[in-house]
Amino acid sequence: MYREGAEQGLSPGLKRKWWTERKKEIFSGYLYISPFFILFAIFGLFPMLFSFYLAFQKWNGLGTFKYAGLSNLRFVLEDPLFWKSIYNTILFGILGTLPQIIVAIPLAILLNAAWLKLKGFFRMAIFMPYVTSVAAVAIVFSVIFSEQSSGIMNVVLSYIGLEPVSWKTTEWGVKVAISTMVFWRWVGYNTIIFLAGLQRIPPDLYEAATIDGARPIQQLWHITLPLLKPVIVFVTFLSTIGAWQLFVEPLIFYHRISGVREEAMTVVLYLWKEAFVNSAYGTASATAVLLFIIIAIFSILNLIFSKNIGRVN
Amino acid sequence: MQQTVPTHKKGFSLSRFMIYVSLWIGALISLFPFYWMFVIGTNTADKVNETPPALLPGSEMVRNFMKVMEQVDFFSALANTFITASVTTIGVLFLCSLAGFAFAKLNFPGKNIWFGLLLVTMMVPTQLGLIPSYMIITELGWLNDLKALIVPGLVNAFGVFWMRQYISDAIPDDVFDSAKIDGCSHFRIYWNIVVPTILPAFSTLGIITFMFMWNDFLWPVTVLTDNSIQTLQVAIRSLNDVRFTDYGMVLSGTFWATVPLVIVFLLFNKWFISGLTQGSIK
Structure with missing residues (x-):
C-alpha cells in the first residue's frame, strides 16, 4: 500500500489513508460491472450449465430427478x-x-x-x-x-x-x-x-x-x-x-x-x-x-x- | 460528385430508370404486407377467400376490433407490453452505460479478463438455457408476472460492449483525469460528464432495446402461460390459435399491435438507421 501510494506520487498525508483513490476506483469498477455479471450468472450461465446436468436426468417437471445416463x-x-x-x-x-x-x-x-x-x-x-x-x-x-x-x-x-x-x-x-x-x-x-x-x-x-x-x-x-x-x-x-x-x-x-x-x-x-x-x-x-x-x-x-x-x- | 468525368448525358438515362423501377418494386414488396394487414383487418372473413382476394380496405374496422376484444384483453396486453419495454429500456440504458463506463475509463485488476468473458457471453444463444430459466422463474414465483420478462433483460452484453466503445471514443482521458483531480466521485463523473455526452448512443440503444422487447416472443410465450396476463405478441398468437380462424379479426389484432411500434420507428427513424450503421460493426 505504501509503495502504491508512492508510485502514484500522492501527498504524504494521503499515503496513510486506508480508503485510497486506487481502492475507490477498484471498488467502483467492480460495482458498476457487477449487475451484468450477476444477472448473467443467474439467467445465463447457471441455466446453461444446468441444461447439461438435466440432459442426463429423467424429469417430467414434477417430482425428483432420476439419473438416466446417456438414454x-x-x-x-x-x-x-x-x-x-x-x-x-x-x-x-x-x-x-x-x-x-x-x-x-x-x-x-x-x-x-x-x-x-x-x-x-x-x-x-x-x-x-x-x-x-x-x-x-x-x-x-x-x-x-x-x-x-x-x-x-x-x-x-x-x-x-x-x-x-x-x-x-x-x-x-x-x-x-x-x-x-x-x-x-x-x-x-x-x-x-x-x-x-x-x-x-x-x-x-x-x-x-x-x-x-x-x-x-x-x-x-x-x-x-x-x-x-x-x-x-x-x-x-x-x-x-x-x-x-x-x-x-x-x-x-x-x-x-x-x-x-x-x-x-x-x-x-x-x-x-x-x-x-x-x-x-x-x-x-x-x-x-x-x-x-x-x-x-x-x-x-x-x-x-x-x-x-x-x-x- | 464526380464532375470531372461525366459518365452519362443529362436527361433520360435507361439504367437510372431501371434502378428506380427496381427500388420502387423493393419498397412495395416491403410495405405491401403492412397494407394487406389493414385490408384484411377491415374486411369480413369471407373477403379473404374470394378470388381475386380483396385489395381495398373494407368497412369492418370497428367490428373486427370488437371481435379482437372478445378474445383477448387488447389494452391490458398493450399496457403490459409498454411497461415491460419501457422499464427494461431504462434499466438497459442505465446499467449498460455504467458498466461500459467502468470498462472504458476505470482501472481495476482483471478488467480485460472480465471484458473478454462479456464478449464470450454474446455468442451463447439464450435458448440453450430455456428450460432451467423457466425453472428459476417458477421457483421465484414469477410465472405469469411481468418481472419474469423485465428482470432478466435489465442489462445485456451487447449494450455494455456498445456503450464501452462509444464512451472510450467520445470522452478523452484528460477530461476524465481532470475531473478526478477536482475530486469528483466516480458516480458524479458518470452522471455529470458521461451521461450528457452519450445521449446519441442512448437514443439508438434505447430504440433497439424497446423494439426488441416489444417484439420478443419465445420467452414471453414460455413464462406467460395464463391468458390473464399477456403481451401483445402472446395475445396475437392466441388470436391465431382459435380453431376456426376469422382472419379479419386476427389481422385486425395484428395490425393494431404493430401500429404503435411503427409510429415509434417513424418518429425516430433517422436516429435509428444512422445509429445502427455506426454502432453495429466496429
Whole structure:
C-alpha cells in the first residue's frame, strides 16, 4: 500500500489513508460491472450449465430427478424427427440467408448512389419489415401463403400460368413459404448493415480508379466487393447463428404447436415441444446440449473462416 | 460528385430508370404486407377467400376490433407490453452505460479478463438455457408476472460492449483525469460528464432495446402461460390459435399491435438507421 501510494506520487498525508483513490476506483469498477455479471450468472450461465446436468436426468417437471445416463441423448439421436428438424433447419437457413445476401448487396450499392433521389424514403421502406414482430410477420404470411387457390400467392402464380401450390403440406411449399418470411423480415436490416460498410470505403479510391479509367463494373469487382468482405462475413455469421434459432415462424404458420407438420419442424421447436408439450425435460435438455455443440462448431468455423479472410486483406 | 468525368448525358438515362423501377418494386414488396394487414383487418372473413382476394380496405374496422376484444384483453396486453419495454429500456440504458463506463475509463485488476468473458457471453444463444430459466422463474414465483420478462433483460452484453466503445471514443482521458483531480466521485463523473455526452448512443440503444422487447416472443410465450396476463405478441398468437380462424379479426389484432411500434420507428427513424450503421460493426 505504501509503495502504491508512492508510485502514484500522492501527498504524504494521503499515503496513510486506508480508503485510497486506487481502492475507490477498484471498488467502483467492480460495482458498476457487477449487475451484468450477476444477472448473467443467474439467467445465463447457471441455466446453461444446468441444461447439461438435466440432459442426463429423467424429469417430467414434477417430482425428483432420476439419473438416466446417456438414454436422453440416445433417444434424441435415434428420433427420425430430430434429424428431420436438423435437415429442415439447415435448409431454411440456406434458403433464407443466401438470397438475402445476394439481394442485399446490390440493394445497398443502389441506395448508396450519390445521385439517388428519395434516398430516405427507400431506406425507410426497405427497413420497415424489421420493425414488425416475427409473430405478426408469420400471421400475415400464413394468409398470403394460404392453402386455398384463392390465397394471394396462388392467385399471383395463376396469373403467370402456374399451378397453385399447397404451401402448408408439401415439402417444398413449406420450405419456400417459411424462407420467404425470414427473407422478408431480414433483408432490409442486412441492406442497412451493408450500406454502413459501403460508406466506410474511402471515396478517393473510386476517384483514383475513375481517373485510371476503370469502368464501374471493374470498380465493383476490385474495390467494393473486396472491401466489403468483412461485413459479408459478419452478416453471414449472424445469419447462420440466427438460422439455428428459427422457432416462431413455423409455430404460427400452423397456428399451434400440435399442428406443426414435420416438413416445418426446426430444432428449437423440437426442443420446446419436448419440454412444454411432452413434459420430457430430460430429452429437451439433451436437444439443447446437441444444439449448443452444433452452434459452437459453426461459430468456430466462422471464426477460422473470417480470420483467414482478414489475413488475405 | 464526380464532375470531372461525366459518365452519362443529362436527361433520360435507361439504367437510372431501371434502378428506380427496381427500388420502387423493393419498397412495395416491403410495405405491401403492412397494407394487406389493414385490408384484411377491415374486411369480413369471407373477403379473404374470394378470388381475386380483396385489395381495398373494407368497412369492418370497428367490428373486427370488437371481435379482437372478445378474445383477448387488447389494452391490458398493450399496457403490459409498454411497461415491460419501457422499464427494461431504462434499466438497459442505465446499467449498460455504467458498466461500459467502468470498462472504458476505470482501472481495476482483471478488467480485460472480465471484458473478454462479456464478449464470450454474446455468442451463447439464450435458448440453450430455456428450460432451467423457466425453472428459476417458477421457483421465484414469477410465472405469469411481468418481472419474469423485465428482470432478466435489465442489462445485456451487447449494450455494455456498445456503450464501452462509444464512451472510450467520445470522452478523452484528460477530461476524465481532470475531473478526478477536482475530486469528483466516480458516480458524479458518470452522471455529470458521461451521461450528457452519450445521449446519441442512448437514443439508438434505447430504440433497439424497446423494439426488441416489444417484439420478443419465445420467452414471453414460455413464462406467460395464463391468458390473464399477456403481451401483445402472446395475445396475437392466441388470436391465431382459435380453431376456426376469422382472419379479419386476427389481422385486425395484428395490425393494431404493430401500429404503435411503427409510429415509434417513424418518429425516430433517422436516429435509428444512422445509429445502427455506426454502432453495429466496429
